[in-house]
Amino acid sequence: MIKKITTVAGLSILLLATACKTTISKMNTEKKETGSEKKIVVYQVFTRLFGNKNTTNKPWGTIEENGVGKFNDFTDKALKEIKDLGVTFIWYTGVPHHALVQDYTSIGISNDDPEVVKGRAGSPYAVKDYYNVNPDLAVHPANRLQEFESLIARTHKAGMKVIIDIVPNHIARKYEGKSNPKDIHDFGADDDVSVEYSRDNNFYYIPNTSFEIPDGDLPLNGEKNPLIDGKFDEFPAKWTGNGSRKAKPDKNDWYETVKVNYGIRPDGSKDFSELPEGFETKSYKQHFDFWATKSVPNSWIKFRDIALYWTAKGVDGFRYDMAEMVPYEFWSYLNSSIKMKNPNAFLLAEVYNPQEYRNYIHLGKMDYLYDKVETYDKLKDVIQGKSYPDGLSDIQKNMTDIEHHMLKFLDNHDEQRLASPEFAGTPEKGKPLMVVSTTISTAPIMIYFGQEVGEAGNENAGFGTHSRTSIFDYIGVPNHQQWMNEGKFDGGQLSKEDKDLRDFYKRLLNFSVNSSALMGNFQEIQTANRNITSGYDIAIYAYTRWSDTEKLIIVTNFYSLASSNFDLRIPADIIRKWKLKDGVYTITDQLYHEKKTQLRVENGEGKAQISIGPSESFIFQL
Structure with a gap:
């Protein structure tokens, strides 16, 4: 039976009257090879934009x-202010030297053709030189690497760790390794360009054909x-970063980049050794030992050297x-190499296919993956009135074995801003x-600078x-500024x-990094309350978290307009x-320490009287 229920965010939705299946799942809290017993908080900054004080914002x-x-x-x-927010890692986005339009020929950097650069400031994912950093980010561009090294040292001194991007799938069309260490050859320098594919070529080619600028x-x-002339000198043409095999890619292709060859033949078959059965349970040291005796494609070695350099x-x-x-065989090779140098390295992957999550975690030796298509998409649907929150329980249940590896976020450089009309609509609605x-x-949580x-993100850049x-552009970020x-x-404006x-945000994140319960067990209490507890509205979601020393009851109201009053049942x-x-x-x-209530236990069952306002959340500690 289906019955109509009240609205979330002003939209009518339908609820199956059949109660959700009870989800009782103990979180996977066994120590990982990189593990921490405290919550990890990642602060992503788009490095080019963070310190910009200019408010002109001309398109x-x-x-x-x-x-x-x-x-x-x-x-x-x-x-210090970022650290005091509760942050443990800073992800400095856009650090490696990527293609851009600004003229730096005075320090030996060639100009990039605007016809294969997105925007004026350029995409941070079209890397031009992996052994140096973006000259735009330096006060003295000739000393840009030293300025970044100083930032690494300052970040460590402030008590945080440093993450940067590596973009293994593609590089800028005009890659120039001007800063290569001794004996490091550029990508493609040793390729046989007469063939479409060879295992140790760094690129795929379209022989005897010139590249053409997309319409x-x-x-x-x-x-x-002066460089805008309707052409870009590339012969023979290479496959484009997103896999397009056309000499003239479409304007929606990643035309500013070229695809890197990892030993995958054009028919999709693998031209390298595969991991033996059972290697999903092996340690990074065993993965490292496996590859030590194998011949691997040249691109694998190049990216290993890049990662170890940084x-x-x-x-x-x-x-x-x-x-x-x-x-994922390449990731096994790369990540095990990194872990041999730094066992505590933080390795985060952008992966969107749930069917592949476990391969990239267990075989690819990733620490963390984006939890985009599960938790993020679900929460976005909930706040937009397209769904109800009960399904969060099933998401947690289905990811019980890997939940610790699924990094949570609501905002990043690729997504619509949480406070934008296209997402939550207001910062307040984003709080639950x-x-x-x-x-x-138990997974890390990430926020994007300005989210707090x-x-x-209203600017037309x-x-x-x-x-x-x-x-892609030079722009200011108004609220952050x-x-x-x-x-x-100091937040003075x-x-x-x-x-x-x-x-x-400061209260929430600082609580999270000090909470043992958030690194412990999870059990939803939706099923015990949905369609049973009077006043427990469709926009409410509740669950428990606990450790040996801390017990939490977490209640959230996704409604932005209505309050709810009910007796919350604890099974x-x-x-x-x-x-x-x-x-x-x-x-x-534990957010504001102002709200208290009583948990009454009678005959082995609990009830707590809850009064919760619009967009409000409580983290009740026993």
């Missing part, structure tokens, strides 16, 4: 018109540039772009999503579009509402696990 604006942030903008004060919008919005400079981990476009993302599992002060902060306050990093929002099996005797217990909210 397609130049670096002189719209400004650009620098490594040096991450001052000791800035890093589409005018580069630089029609601005004159590891030696103090980088603590990597975020791998589009990891599922590269075979943040509480659930942070507390529902309500940044909505040029190549980029509004609702997500542009990664108000917190930055001309480099004081924030509104009271945005100050309160940042305080909420007898949880009461037994918590070893509670009949009686009355005070439980206190």
Whole structure:
């Protein structure tokens, strides 16, 4: 039977009257090879934008018109404020030197053709030189590497670890390794360009055919540039980054990049040794030993050398772009090599296919994957009134064995801003999503700079579009700039509402990194309350988390307009696990410590009277 129920975010939805299947799942808390017993909080910053004080925000604006942030903008004060937010890792996005339009020929860098650069500032995922960093980010571009090394040292001194990107699937069409260490050859330097495929070629080729610029919008919005002439010199043409085999890719292809060859033949078969059966249970050391006796494609070796170069400079981990476009055997080879140098390295992969999660975790030796198509997409549907939250329980149940590896987020450089009209609509509506993302599992939580002060990504930057902060253009980030306050990093220009929002994030994240329960067990209590508890509305979601020393009841209201009042039921099996005797217990909210209520245990079952407002969440501690 289906019955109509009240609305979430103003939209009518339907609820199956049949109760959800009970989800009782103990989290996978066994120590990983890289593991930590405390919650990990990742703060992603788009490095080019973080320190930019310029508020001009002209569409397609130049670096002189719209400004650009620098490594040096991450001052000791800035890093202290980020650390005090509860952050344990900073992911500096867009650090490796990528193709861009700015002229740096004075320091020996060739100009990039705007016809194969997205935007004016360029995509951070079209890397031009893996052994150096983006010259835009340096006060003195000739000393850019030293300036980044200083930032690594400052970040470590502030008590946080450093993550940067590696983009293994593709590189810029015009790759030039001007900073290669001795004996390192450029990508493609030793390729046989007369054939489409050879195992040790770094690229796939379209023999005897020249590359052609795709049809589409005018580069630089029609601005004159000596390199804009309708052609780009590439012979023979290479496959494009997203796998297009056309000499003239489509404008929607990743035309600014070329696909890297990992020993996958054009017919899809593998031209390298495969991991033996049972290797999903082996340690990274056993994976390393396996590859030590094998011949591997040249591209594998090149990316291993790149990762170890940055590891030696103090980088603590990597975020791998589009990891599922590269075979997991390569990840086994690369990640085991990194772990042999730094067993605590943080290895995060962008993977979107749930059917492949376990392969990339167990065979590819990834620490963490994006939890995008499960928890993120579900929460987005809930806040937009397209779904109800009960399904979160099934997501947790189905990922019980890998839940610790599924990094949670609501905002990043690829997605619409949480506060944008296209997502939650307001920062306030995003708060319950943040509480659930942070507390529902033992996995790391990630926030994107500006999220904590309500940044909505409204700017028309040029190549980029509004609702997500542009990664292709020089632009300012208004709410973040108000917190930055001309480099004081004290929130001096924030509104009271945005100050309160940042305080909420600070309270939540600092609680999470110090909570043993959030690294312990999970059990949903939706089934015990849905369709049974009077006043328990469709927008409510509740669950328990606990360890030997801490017991939590977490209640969230996704409604933005309505309050709810009800007696929350705590099932007898949880009461037994918590070893509670009949009686009355005070439980206190850990976000603001202002809300208290009583948990009454009678005949081995619990009830707690809850009064919860719009977009409100409680983390009640016993």
